[in-house]
Structures are given as structure tokens and as C-alpha cells.
Amino acid sequence: EPEVTQTPSHQVTQMGQEVILRCVPISNHLYFYWYRQILGQKVEFLVSFYNNEISEKSEIFDDQFSVERPDGSNFTLKIRSTKLEDSAMYFCASSLRLTGNTDTQYFGPGTRLTVL
Amino acid sequence: QKEVEQDPGPLSVPEGAIVSLNCTYSNSAFQYFMWYRQYSRKGPELLMYTYSSGNKEDGRFTAQVDKSSKYISLFIRDSQPSDSATYLCAMSGAAGNKLTFGGGTRVLVKP
Secondary structure, eight states: OOOOEEEOSEEEEOTTOOEEEEEEOOTTOOEEEEEEEOTTSOEEEEEEEETTEEEEEOTTOOTTEEEEOOSSSOEEEEESSOOGGGOEEEEEEEEOOOSSSOOOOEEOOOEEEEEO | OOSEEEOOOOEEEETTOOEEEEEEEOOTTOOEEEEEEEOTTSOOEEEEEEESSEEEEETTEEEEEETTTTEEEEEESSOOGGGOEEEEEEEESSTTSOOEEOOOEEEEEEO
8 A cells, every 4th residue: 555654763962953854745646745743732734735835834834944846756845953942743645636626645754853 | 712622632442332523613604524533642644524415434533523613523433452542633715725633532442
């Protein structure tokens, strides 16, 4: 069964450093998302991406964040200058978004980001 | 008022019992409703997906949506220890839109 994959599974970085989190969405999916989950808190939406541009972003997704689909398979989230409060699990998701009333988002296993 | 509310639990049941989970929400624009299962430090796994009001059954799982009450439910029949996890409700206003999650209910099924 196709699945969303993410690398690395765990990333440790120093405050102020740049990190890039990588995702390979399900191959025929068209919509891509990043969510994050701070330990013990809700899963929160960060950004959605379609047709090589951001379609929606939350207030969390400020100028420190960017997304890119550098080739036909990868989808990346970059944090330019990490802060302690960026420590969280980051989940990538993808969906096919069929026409009509069906749409399901499939999540990857997550990258645990620890900022020291 | 939070957009999506979910009792955090833990909800402890004996093996074989019916697990009953629910969420309430405040945004009447939500039309798509999902239940995800999340094991510790893993990604959410889609269990059920429902559009608008009504019931949907898949194996041991039944999802119900009552839009007039802004209330959704998930029932797990014949619960197994492997069902022990956190169950997240999620919803969106349109296909492809962001998901808004509840905080999750932790379920423990004891052998």
C-alpha cells in the first residue's frame, strides 16, 4: 500500500540553525501539507501546497518557514533560524482530492525536531 | 470556545467492550469529518472518513455525524488490546482544506 515517507525520523539542531525536513508524498497525490504537534498538544496545520504554490497557511507559518517541491517526488519544509519553541513532531500529509465529495489526507510517520 | 473539543481520557475498557468516542465542534462550516488513530510518537493513521451528516460503518468501526448538534462519534466494537492508542477527530470545511484536529482521546483496552 502506498504511503507517505519522511526523513529524517529525528533531527537535533542548535537554536538559530537552519533545518530542512523532507517528505515523499504518495505518488499520484496532488495536494501536500505540513502539520506539527508539540508534545502533549494538538496536531496543528502549518501549510498546504498545490500546483507549485502555497494554497493556505496558518499564522504559525511565518517568514522563518518555507516549502518547496524541488522535483517530482519530494516536498520539503525549511525552517531558516530555529527557535526552542519549534521543537515538535512535524508531519507531512498528502491527498488526491478527487472531484466530488471525497478527500482524505494521509500522514507520514513524522520527523521529531529537537532544538537545543 | 475551542473549535474542536475532545475528552482527553484516558478511557479504559476491557477487551471485547465497545469503545465510544466523540467530539464536539463550533464551526458550522465543517463538512468533512475524519477519525485518525495515533500510536505514541507515530503519524496519524486514517480510520474513517465521513462527508456531512450520517453514519458510516467499516468492519468494527462506526462513525456518526450529527451536524445539527455539531457532534461526531466513533464506535469500536469488539475492542482489542491493539486498539490501545490515541484517537483524533479532525474536520475541514472543504475538500483539500486544512484539517482542524481535536486534542485526542487516549484509549486503553485491557486484556
